[in-house]
Amino acid sequence: MNDLSKIPVTVxxxxxxxxxxxxxxxxxxNAGGRRLAVLVNEFGTVGVDGDILKSCAxxxxxxxxxxxxxxxxxxCTVADDFIPTIEALMDLPTRPDHILIExxxxxxxxxxxxxxxxxxxxxxxxxxxxxxxxxxxxxxxGRFAADEHAVDEQxxxxxxxxxxxxxxxxxxxxxSCADIILMSKADxxxxxxxSKARSVIEAESPRQIPILPMSEGVIDPNxxxxxxxxxxxxxxxxxxxxxxxxxxxxxxxxxxxVPMPEVDxxxxxxxxxxxxxxxxxxxxxxxxxxxxxxxxxxxxxxxGARVRQQFDRPWGSDARQGHLVVIAEHDHxxxxxxxxxxxx
Numbered sequence: 001m002n003d004l005s006k007i008p009v010t011v012x013x014x015x016x017x018x019x020x021x022x023x024x025x026x027x028x029x030n031a032g033g034r035r036l037a038v039l040v041n042e043f044g045t046v047g048v049d050g051d052i053l054k055s056c057a058x059x060x061x062x063x064x065x066x067x068x069x070x071x072x073x074x075x076c077t078v079a080d081d082f083i084p085t086i087e088a089l090m091d092l093p094t095r096p097d098h099i100l101i102e103x104x105x106x107x108x109x110x111x112x113x114x115x116x117x118x119x120x121x122x123x124x125x126x127x128x129x130x131x132x133x134x135x136x137x138x139x140x141x142g143r144f145a146a147d148e149h150a151v152d153e154q155x156x157x158x159x160x161x162x163x164x165x166x167x168x169x170x171x172x173x174x175x176s177c178a179d180i181i182l183m184s185k186a187d188x189x190x191x192x193x194x195s196k197a198r199s200v201i202e203a204e205s206p207r208q209i210p211i212l213p214m215s216e217g218v219i220d221p222n223x224x225x226x227x228x229x230x231x232x233x234x235x236x237x238x239x240x241x242x243x244x245x246x247x248x249x250x251x252x253x254x255x256x257x258v259p260m261p262e263v264d265x266x267x268x269x270x271x272x273x274x275x276x277x278x279x280x281x282x283x284x285x286x287x288x289x290x291x292x293x294x295x296x297x298x299x300x301x302x303x304g305a306r307v308r309q310q311f312d313r314p315w316g317s318d319a320r321q322g323h324l325v326v327i328a329e330h331d332h333x334x335x336x337x338x339x340x341x342x343x344x
Contacts, residue, residue: 006126007090009099009116010225013109013174014133015167017284017303019184020102022217023133027100030221037089037096041104082112083120090124098225099125105284105327108170109177110240116232129227130238132178134171135303136189136213140196143167143304167283167329169241175204177238179229186213206239254333258344260322262290266298270307272341277305280341281332289322290315300324 012020021040028036089096103109109130116127175181183189183197198211205211212219231238263269269289276282285302296311297320326338 006124007096007099008128008226008228009101009125010128010227011101011103011109011112011130011231012133013103013107013130013177014182014184015105015135015138015171015174017105017301017306018133018135019182019214019217020105020133023131023182023184023214023219024100024102024217026217026219027221027225031098032221034097034225035094037092037099039085039089039099039101041102041107082115083118086121086125098128108173108240110173110235110238113177113232113235113238122232127229127231128225129179129229130177130231131224132174132181133184133214134175134181134197134201135185136183136194136197137185138303139171139183139200140189140193142200172204173240175201176206176240177231178205179209179227179231180224181205181209181211182214182219182224183211184214184217187215207237254330255325255327256333256335256338257287258324258326258339258342260287260289260324260342260344262292262320262322263343264292266291266309269300269342270309272343273300273302273307274305276326276338276341277302280328280334280337282326282328282338284327285324287322287324288312289324290320297322 012023014020024038028038086099089099101112103112109132113127113130116122116125181201183194183201186194189197194213201211210223212223273282273285276285283304285300285307287300289298289300291298291311294311296314297318299310299312301308324342326333
């Protein structure tokens with residue numbers, strides 16, 4: 001089997017809430033005749049992103065082509081989860097023309113690329129490209145270090161010390177592995193924010209690659225699909241903080257799932273999530289909530305104190321049982337306190 005017969009795979013990586021799911025929804029509806037399959041890797045046991053994408057299924061990407069893995073990082077469960085899932089997608093009655101993989105926002109992409117060398121699949125698929133999303137507004141504000149100035153001063157004092165926070169390492173590894181970087185939420189960042197974000201990204205990127213602004217997940221699919229990067233054969237050009245390690249850990253982060261009762265006041269819920277971000281350093285909140293008197297479920301997506309919410313579909317025959325997935329660095333997870341703020 002030669003390279004031309006391999007199914008191309010695009011790995012979409014990016015920090016928590018950078019807009020990966022929104023981008024994939026756009027690619028699904030603008031596939032240009034490609035038959036797509038999507039693999040979503042959530043961090044934690046309850047998936048939200050996969051459910052969102054399944055609700056957007058179309059003939060070129062039907063629901064059976066959208067697979068969700070919520071049992072841990074796919075690069076840590078290659079034999080048990082990743083390989084069988086890829087094989088199942090390739091065995092579909094109509095084989096996909098292109099596979100999109102949405103990694104967890106906490107994932108390091110390079111270990112995943114190494115999985116493409118497994119004998120069971122290496123002759124059948126190839127990494128067409130790695131697309132990294134960076135929240136332009138957040139990057140411009142320097143949110144990937146607890147105290148950017150202090151870290152800089154410590155580096156100057158002793159270059160042998162590693163003062164990077166775990167979030168910085170995730171960000172840098174994602175940037176270093178990418179073939180294209182999309183600065184998402186460009187409309188919120190403005191021209192000045194985009195300029196600042198670009199400078200940060202260029203400083204972290206080990207090679208010159210395209211850095212493009214994007215709003216609401218809209219980008220020409222021809223720009224990000226069909227790169228033919230063969231990234232699995234190009235690992236040396238994609239340095240990582242974890243090079244030389246046989247595995248990697250996600251112990252710096254923790255996820256809890258908070259069952260939610262019906263809420264009467266959506267604005268009060270939004271204020272509670274903002275409070276979690278400001279007072280308990282919660283990074284990400286996402287999930288569904290039932291609102292009293294409303295037949296549709298409320299989809300909640302929060303990045304720090306920036307909260308978006310919308311009614312996405314009727315509950316139908318599903319039990320009106322909401323839940324919110326809450327993600328933070330390990331030391332900032334206080335389950336009882338979080339439940340108390342959310343009124344759970």
